[in-house]
Amino acid sequence: MSSKRLEQIAQATKTAFVFPGQGSQKVGMLADLAQQFAGINATFAEASEAIGFDLWQIAQSGEGLNQTEFTQPVLLTASIALWRVWLELGGVAPKYLAGHSLGEYSALVAAEAMSLGDAVKLVHLRGKLMQEAVPEGQGAMAAILGLDDAKVLALCAEVNAQGQGSVDAANYNAQGQVVVAGDKAAVEAVMLAAKEQSGKAIALPVSVPSHCSLMKPAAEKFAQALEQTNIELPHLAVIQNVNAAIATDVAQLRQALTAQLYQSVQWTKTMQYLQDQGVQYVVECGPGNVLANMAKRLPNIEKAFPLDSSSRLEDALNAILVAEGKIA
Known part of the structure; x- marks a missing residue:
């Protein structure tokens, strides 16, 4: 055409x-x-x-x-x-x-x-x-569910300030659904913090942490x-x-x-x-x-x-x- x-x-x-x-x-x-x-x-x-x-x-x-x-x-x-x-x-x-x-x-x-x-x-x-x-195994991504965008960003900032590595909001997929990406330890720290805030966190099966620094x-x-x-x-x-x-x-x-x-x-x-x-x-x-x-x-x-x-x-x-x- x-x-x-x-x-x-x-x-x-x-x-x-x-x-x-x-x-x-x-x-x-x-x-x-x-x-x-x-x-x-x-x-x-x-x-x-x-x-x-x-x-x-x-x-x-x-x-x-x-x-x-x-x-x-x-x-x-x-x-x-x-x-x-x-x-x-x-x-x-x-x-x-x-x-x-x-x-x-x-x-x-x-x-x-x-x-x-x-x-x-x-x-x-x-x-x-x-x-x-980012060699396989060193990075990670996770979906954070049930928290607003500002809260997820705040959790990423807190973890980054702790020196556990780098983590960013990678995908704003929908209201209450943000994917984070970065160093594996930092992503895991955000997942733990999200659960403590009554959110859900699901690790994604990926080989690279996309859309992050x-x-x-x-x-x-x-x-x-x-x-x-x-x-x-x-x-x-x-x-x-x-x-x-x-x-x-x-x-x-x-x-x-x-x-x-x-x-x-x-x-x-x-x-x-x-x-x-x-x-x-x-x-x-x-x-x-x-x-x-x-x-x-x-x-x-x-x-x-x-x-x-x-x-x-x-x-x-x-x-x-x-x-x-x-x-x-």
């Missing part, structure tokens, strides 16, 4: 697409859809050729799937494969796109700001640099790769993680992608922005349904749909077409 056509058919919709980040990967993802839609395998073949190894084999076998440097290109490719199938089937083009962490790159590819080949190479490097910045060395190296990558302004509006805003020039876009490595993901503000703009329907374009489930709890979102199976894809296609008045 041409960029101009993409822009035209998205102008009047009340739909946003959101793309998941690391943690949504699943062995065997999109296998049933690949049997129905040749575009799934074609997209994986395109990305695999660009990156130099078989992403579909990793997705289906699970071998290496949870290693950050492989997780990221596999997830991005899966999301773009679903996006292409959606458009091929005549699905409504959304007015806004947003991606959670890694998912921001999927959103940018969908909006034609960068090619799939360039994007998979970028996120493969991103994963490698993140892992190199420990990632600054990775960001400095990654900025060089971003400068060498051909990036254009998106043809659909993409809301950025670090400021819940839309970039107005490519330099700003590159800066935000660099800062995303060590600054918080502002997902709560992103979803509020979508609601403020009149978005009523959210489609999660990628494996899993984490983002769709979070969107369902928002007051102005009428419906949220995942796409990661044949039945879910069909339900979403028909429901959005009816909701947007494209079919009766």
Whole structure:
């Protein structure tokens, strides 16, 4: 589909697409859809050729799937494969796109700001640099539930002042749900303190602590790769993680992608922005349904749909077409 056509058919919709980040990967993802839609395998073949190894084999076998440097290109490719199938089937083009962490790159590819080949190479490097910045086992992430944002920030500040290492608020996912990241001992100290404050704390199974100050060395190296990558302004509006805003020039876009490595993901503000703009329907374009489930709890979102199976894809296609008045 041409960029101009993409822009035209998205102008009047009340739909946003959101793309998941690391943690949504699943062995065997999109296998049933690949049997129905040749575009799934074609997209994986395109990305695999660009990156130099078989992403579909990793997705289906699970071998290496949870290693950050492989997780990221596999997830991005899966999301773009679903996006292409959606458009091929005549699905409504959304007015806004947003991606959670890694998912921001999927959103940018969908909006034609960068090619799939360039994007998979970028996120493969991103994963490698993140892992190199903090050797496996030294960092950690945890979800803190039931406490407001200010309280979680205060707990991080208290632990940082105690000299047990560094810990930051990494993801503002929803009201009462903040993910913290940093040195393992510091994260564990925040988890203990949160429980003492009647909150809940859940350790996340990750190999690197994303979106915290420990990632600054990775960001400095990654900025060089971003400068060498051909990036254009998106043809659909993409809301950025670090400021819940839309970039107005490519330099700003590159800066935000660099800062995303060590600054918080502002997902709560992103979803509020979508609601403020009149978005009523959210489609999660990628494996899993984490983002769709979070969107369902928002007051102005009428419906949220995942796409990661044949039945879910069909339900979403028909429901959005009816909701947007494209079919009766």
